[in-house]
Amino acid sequence: MATITKKDLVDRIAEATDQRRVHVKRTIQAFLDEIVSELGNGNRLEFRDFGVFEIRARAARTAQNPKTLERVQVPAKRAVKFKPGRLMRQTLAPDPSSDGQVVPEVKTVVRRKKTRAR
Numbered sequence: 001m002a003t004i005t006k007k008d009l010v011d012r013i014a015e016a017t018d019q020r021r022v023h024v025k026r027t028i029q030a031f032l033d034e035i036v037s038e039l040g041n042g043n044r045l046e047f048r049d050f051g052v053f054e055i056r057a058r059a060a061r062t063a064q065n066p067k068t069l070e071r072v073q074v075p076a077k078r079a080v081k082f083k084p085g086r087l088m089r090q091t092l093a094p095d096p097s098s099d100g101q102v103v104p105e106v107k108t109v110v111r112r113k114k115t116r117a118r
Contacts, residue, residue: 039080049087056081 006028014024035053038045044054060076084092 047085049085051085051088052083054081054083055079 006025010021010025010028013019013028014021017024035045039053039055042055044052046052055078058077058079061074063072063074064070065072
């Protein structure tokens with residue numbers, strides 16, 4: 001399994017769209033900054049078929065240091081929760097014949113324009 005960095009994504013998107021790396025990098029960074037800003041404001045972000053990001057409050061609790069077995073107080077905090085969308089779940093579902101390995105599925109989604117009855 002490989003680690004993909006923001007630079008890798010910038011390079012791939014710039015090549016696929018024939019845009020300059022600097023423009024793609026600015027766009028991706030602006031997108032990421034907006035996600036962080038909206039989550040910081042307590043808003044829920046929903047990207048259809050990709051997934052949903054939302055903030056969850058975690059209560060204060062008592063934990064235990066596994067090395068010293070000493071009790072430690074963990075303060076309350078806010079954490080980001082991500083719930084994958086339908087297409088992501090389908091794409092990442094393990095193939096039953098592959099011993100639990102994830103096999104990416106490539107799909108083309110065609111959406112029809114809704115027409116109003118007259």
